[in-house]
Amino acid sequence: MGAAALALPFGTTYVDAAGLLNPGLDAAAKKKLADVALNTAKSNGATYADARIARILNQFIITREKQVQNIINTESYGVGIRVIANGTWGFASTNKVTAEAIEAATREAIAIAKANSKFQKEPVVLAPVPSYGEVSWKTPIKKNAFEVPLKDKADLLLNANAKALEKGANFINNTLFLVNEQKYFASTEGSYIDQDFHRTWPYFTVTVVDKASGTFKTRDSFSAPVGMGYEYLDGLAKDKIQGPGGVLLYNNSYDMIEDATLAPEQAKQILAAKSVEPGKYDLVLEPSHTWLTIHESVGHPLELDRVLGYEANLAGTSFASMERLKSKSFKYGSPQVNFFADKTQAGSCGAVGYDDEGVKGKRWDLVKDGILVNFQAIRDQVGMLGEKESHGCSYAQSWNDVQFQRMANVSLAAGKAQLTPDQMISGVDKGIYIVKDSSYSIDQQRYNFQFSGVLFFEIKGGKIVGMLKDVAYQANTQEFWNSCVQVCDERDYRLNGTFFDGKGQPVQSNSVSHGSATARFNGVTVINTARTI
Amino acid sequence: MISKEEAKAILSKAIGFSKADGCEATLNHGIVGNIRYARNTVTTAGKSSDTSINITSYFGKRAGVATVNEFDDAALERGVRASEELAKLAPENPEFMEPLGPQTFAESKTYYENTAAITPEFRAQAAYNSMTPAAKADVTAAGYMEDGSYTTALMNSKGLFAYNSSTSGNFTVTMRSNDGTGSGWASRDFNDVSKFNAAEASQIAIDKALQSRNAKAIEPGKYTVIMEAQAVADLLINMLFNMDARSADEGRSFLSKKGGGTRLHEKIVDERINIYTDPLHPDAPASTWSAEGLQQKKLDLIKNGTVANMLYDRYWASQKNMQPVPFPPNVIMEGGTASLDDMIRDTKRGVLVTRFWYIRSVDPQTLLYTGLTRDGVFYVENGKIKHPVKNFRFNESPVIMLNNVETLGKQTRIGRQFGPGGALVIPNMKVRDFTFTSLSDAV
Numbered sequence: 001m002g003a004a005a006l007a008l009p010f011g012t013t014y015v016d017a018a019g020l021l022n023p024g025l026d027a028a029a030k031k032k033l034a035d036v037a038l039n040t041a042k043s044n045g046a047t048y049a050d051a052r053i054a055r056i057l058n059q060f061i062i063t064r065e066k067q068v069q070n071i072i073n074t075e076s077y078g079v080g081i082r083v084i085a086n087g088t089w090g091f092a093s094t095n096k097v098t099a100e101a102i103e104a105a106t107r108e109a110i111a112i113a114k115a116n117s118k119f120q121k122e123p124v125v126l127a128p129v130p131s132y133g134e135v136s137w138k139t140p141i142k143k144n145a146f147e148v149p150l151k152d153k154a155d156l157l158l159n160a161n162a163k164a165l166e167k168g169a170n171f172i173n174n175t176l177f178l179v180n181e182q183k184y185f186a187s188t189e190g191s192y193i194d195q196d197f198h199r200t201w202p203y204f205t206v207t208v209v210d211k212a213s214g215t216f217k218t219r220d221s222f223s224a225p226v227g228m229g230y231e232y233l234d235g236l237a238k239d240k241i242q243g244p245g246g247v248l249l250y251n252n253s254y255d256m257i258e259d260a261t262l263a264p265e266q267a268k269q270i271l272a273a274k275s276v277e278p279g280k281y282d283l284v285l286e287p288s289h290t291w292l293t294i295h296e297s298v299g300h301p302l303e304l305d306r307v308l309g310y311e312a313n314l315a316g317t318s319f320a321s322m323e324r325l326k327s328k329s330f331k332y333g334s335p336q337v338n339f340f341a342d343k344t345q346a347g348s349c350g351a352v353g354y355d356d357e358g359v360k361g362k363r364w365d366l367v368k369d370g371i372l373v374n375f376q377a378i379r380d381q382v383g384m385l386g387e388k389e390s391h392g393c394s395y396a397q398s399w400n401d402v403q404f405q406r407m408a409n410v411s412l413a414a415g416k417a418q419l420t421p422d423q424m425i426s427g428v429d430k431g432i433y434i435v436k437d438s439s440y441s442i443d444q445q446r447y448n449f450q451f452s453g454v455l456f457f458e459i460k461g462g463k464i465v466g467m468l469k470d471v472a473y474q475a476n477t478q479e480f481w482n483s484c485v486q487v488c489d490e491r492d493y494r495l496n497g498t499f500f501d502g503k504g505q506p507v508q509s510n511s512v513s514h515g516s517a518t519a520r521f522n523g524v525t526v527i528n529t530a531r532t533i
Numbered sequence: 534m535i536s537k538e539e540a541k542a543i544l545s546k547a548i549g550f551s552k553a554d555g556c557e558a559t560l561n562h563g564i565v566g567n568i569r570y571a572r573n574t575v576t577t578a579g580k581s582s583d584t585s586i587n588i589t590s591y592f593g594k595r596a597g598v599a600t601v602n603e604f605d606d607a608a609l610e611r612g613v614r615a616s617e618e619l620a621k622l623a624p625e626n627p628e629f630m631e632p633l634g635p636q637t638f639a640e641s642k643t644y645y646e647n648t649a650a651i652t653p654e655f656r657a658q659a660a661y662n663s664m665t666p667a668a669k670a671d672v673t674a675a676g677y678m679e680d681g682s683y684t685t686a687l688m689n690s691k692g693l694f695a696y697n698s699s700t701s702g703n704f705t706v707t708m709r710s711n712d713g714t715g716s717g718w719a720s721r722d723f724n725d726v727s728k729f730n731a732a733e734a735s736q737i738a739i740d741k742a743l744q745s746r747n748a749k750a751i752e753p754g755k756y757t758v759i760m761e762a763q764a765v766a767d768l769l770i771n772m773l774f775n776m777d778a779r780s781a782d783e784g785r786s787f788l789s790k791k792g793g794g795t796r797l798h799e800k801i802v803d804e805r806i807n808i809y810t811d812p813l814h815p816d817a818p819a820s821t822w823s824a825e826g827l828q829q830k831k832l833d834l835i836k837n838g839t840v841a842n843m844l845y846d847r848y849w850a851s852q853k854n855m856q857p858v859p860f861p862p863n864v865i866m867e868g869g870t871a872s873l874d875d876m877i878r879d880t881k882r883g884v885l886v887t888r889f890w891y892i893r894s895v896d897p898q899t900l901l902y903t904g905l906t907r908d909g910v911f912y913v914e915n916g917k918i919k920h921p922v923k924n925f926r927f928n929e930s931p932v933i934m935l936n937n938v939e940t941l942g943k944q945t946r947i948g949r950q951f952g953p954g955g956a957l958v959i960p961n962m963k964v965r966d967f968t969f970t971s972l973s974d975a976v
Contacts (some may be wrong), residue, residue, distance in 0.1 A: 091579055
């Protein structure tokens with residue numbers, strides 16, 4: 001059937017749009033249920049327990065050209081209980097949010113902990129956390145996207161599609177992802193935390209085809225996934241940025257119609273662009289591109305569980321070893337390079353009041369003036385860094401997944417000196433200005449990477465002289481960040497990111513943002529990716 | 534497992550409540566268990582189960598979907614009514630296709646009682662059998678095992694009924710030498726757990742970790758490459774994911790033809806290449822019906838190097854006057870008789886690759902992909918493995934790879950780590966002029 005039901009992840013169901021506005025249980029009822037887990041755990045020998053009652057609501061509006069292909073509303077609701085017994089973690093979950101089911105799941109978590117403790121070499125030690133009592137936090141949204149009529153949302157996408165087709169796009173695939181995560185966390189440390197997270201991500205791809213030559217090119221939207229409500233789609237004039245090369249970029253809100261109007265012409269320009277001459281270039285990277293390079297070459301290698309080998313079987317380990325951290329002299333980047341992790345940035349995908357083990361969100365430095373100074377760690381590992389307080393970056397994608405260390409928003413700090421992207425480009429003799437992320441790949445210890453982009457502008461003698469295509473750059477992480485010579489100032493600082501950062505076995509998704517201002521990297525190897533088949 | 538009779542009874546009841554133009558219901562049931570270990574110790578273990586029915590109702594070209602988790606009469610009727618309400622509110626989908634009428638499906642042996650009966654103790658023992666020899670060999674183990682039993686059944690108001698129960702399991706292990714200079718990997722994939730031995734697979738990864746220590750750098754460039762079946766599969770699946778006819782007709786696929794149309798029936802790779810799907814293949818049994826209720830049967834994708842079939846969804850098939858071809862439930866690539874040792878013996882100068890990692894599309898026009906070698910790369914000279922080499926980044930197209938084939942070797946069953954579809958049965962392969970573009974220091 002055209003609208004055949006897709007198999008959904010475990011514990012997820014289709015609901016109607018009105019179901020997305022059902023408020024669910026109130027905090028008092030959730031506290032009562034969470035206490036069943038905590039009390040059952042304590043009376044059965046657990047030394048620690050936490051319960052997460054989570055309700056995750058998604059809406060996907062999927063369109064192409066003149067039609068709505070699918071509207072999918074889903075709800076996932078249940079409880080995950082994590083315990084420490086015999087010094088070992090145990091976890092179990094249930095989609096039956098009743099006292100009986102929660103008690104049974106808690107007993108199962110304890111049984112799993114005790115069974116696994118036979119293979120445990122060292123008992124789990126948790127860094128202390130304050131008892132916060134009963135608290136709450138909510139993404140500071142202005143418009144709840146689920147309250148916006150479905151027709152208005154579908155019409156917005158179809159209107160954008162119509163503009164793209166009018167301007168010469170052969171195809172446009174345009175999707176709106178909306179997320180509301182309602183999460184109640186309680187632990188034996190004495191915290192009862194009620195949180196309400198909202199995220200929004202509009203995304204389109206415009207394709208132009210030259211049938212005669214049998215070639216095609218795409219131009220993706222210049223939107224970002226955000227920790228905001230529907231106000232992100234307001235497209236306010238103050239949030240528009242006229243970038244170099246005539247590119248229109250967006251900051252805290254996004255104009256989909258305008259972007260879809262401009263995209264086809266740029267896709268046609270890519271088709272007609274000059275194929276890049278491989279060699280060394282100075283790269284000027286726009287924040288809509290740089291976020292992914294930061295994510296892969298800084299965010300992941302600086303996760304402590306990776307450094308220690310817990311992710312060795314899938315994602316891999318890290319070149320950023322404990323020895324390199326302890327040396328206090330490992331040059332991760334040039335002195336212009338400062339990376340910080342932050343679970344509090346407004347509008348970011350990773351913003352929380354508290355993480356999934358009841359630790360308050362905060363900001364901390366990872367690389368200071370080019371030197372590696374810290375990793376990202378949670379309660380059971382931060383002690384290995386000699387620290388007494390978790391960084392607060394524990395997360396589970398759902399109630400039926402166990403929480404573990406996930407990437408915080410990791411960002412490149414803006415430069416201190418006043419500098420605009422145009423001024424930066426005026427100082428480049430032979431370079432490429434790259435807008436928006438595309439192809440990405442990096443090895444399992446995060447040394448060697450290759451990235452591509454959507455728009456590439458050739459810079460000659462301080463000026464943009466035209467568009468290029470078939471561009472990808474390859475580098476070694478440490479050499480690349482040490483080749484960073486300039487970062488534009490705070491005025492150019494913007495976030496981008498993803499809802500779908502995968503990690504762990506079974507794999508879990510995490511939403512994360514990365515900020516930067518336009519930055520310059522000298523002498524980076526660029527390859528030509530054109531082939532004939 | 535939910536039996537065929539039980540599934541039929543539940544779905545008949547649901548369909549019986551329908552007041553729409555038509556109704557289709559899919560029952561999904563699964564029980565999945567896993568164990569994960571790293572640093573020679575178990576880190577997490579879990580089990581989850583889920584049962585649901587997705588009900589799709591339609592009026593004309595308007596369709597709506599609702600889910601129920603309980604199967605009493607009241608819950609089923611509520612689900613049907615909810616899907617009808619959603620359908621009435623949904624926008625018309627011009628590409629909506631009414632469900633299929635009755636079909637006949639072959640029986641495929643996909644369910645094994647012993648796999649469904651795997652216990653947490655069995656998984657813990659598998660992890661122990663993997664970690665113990667690692668510790669003795671001065672190697673650190675990190676691994677993951679997941680197994681499950683599943684039932685899927687489909688019924689619609691036009692009289693179609695389809696049923697499949699299956700079991701499957703997948704095991705992967707990475708062994709890293711404690712000096713940090715060597716890494717090995719092995720994977721096993723099965724429907725029948727009696728074919729699985731964690732210790733045997735782990736020993737291969739341990740040996741590779743030890744053999745790959747202190748790798749030397751050699752210049753990137755074009756090399757003759759001997760690929761283990763896993764490496765072949767890693768690149769090949771990206772070609773199979775892109776065999777959709779609609780994209781090709783629309784001019785945005787590697788199978789689009791200059792001037793319009795598709796490359797169906799054109800030769801695109803070496804004539805020794807034969808790739809097909811067959812849900813009754815004994816080494817990779819799979820369901821004999823698709824999610825839409827289309828028959829899955831033996832079907833050539835690439836025959837003697839020529840595109841024999843492309844994938845057509847029912848709507849696009851109706852537009853192009855073709856038979857629909859659903860996404861294949863498994864993939865079989867014909868091989869030859871050569872072992873890896875035979876291929877090494879016949880190689881003057883080349884590189885032996887265990888597997889590839891972090892493969893991403895660079896150019897969909899040419900199916901150019903980039904990625905890296907991982908967990909054991911060796912330099913081969915004059916018929917012998919000379920020494921381990923550092924990992925490479927490649928930029929290569931599976932189409933070019935399959936045009937540069939030197940030797941097709943013995944087949945192995947490979948599990949699907951990403952994307953839809955079931956297992957693959959893939960040969961080892963030797964190719965010439967494979968493009969490595971840079972070196973990586975990663976171990």
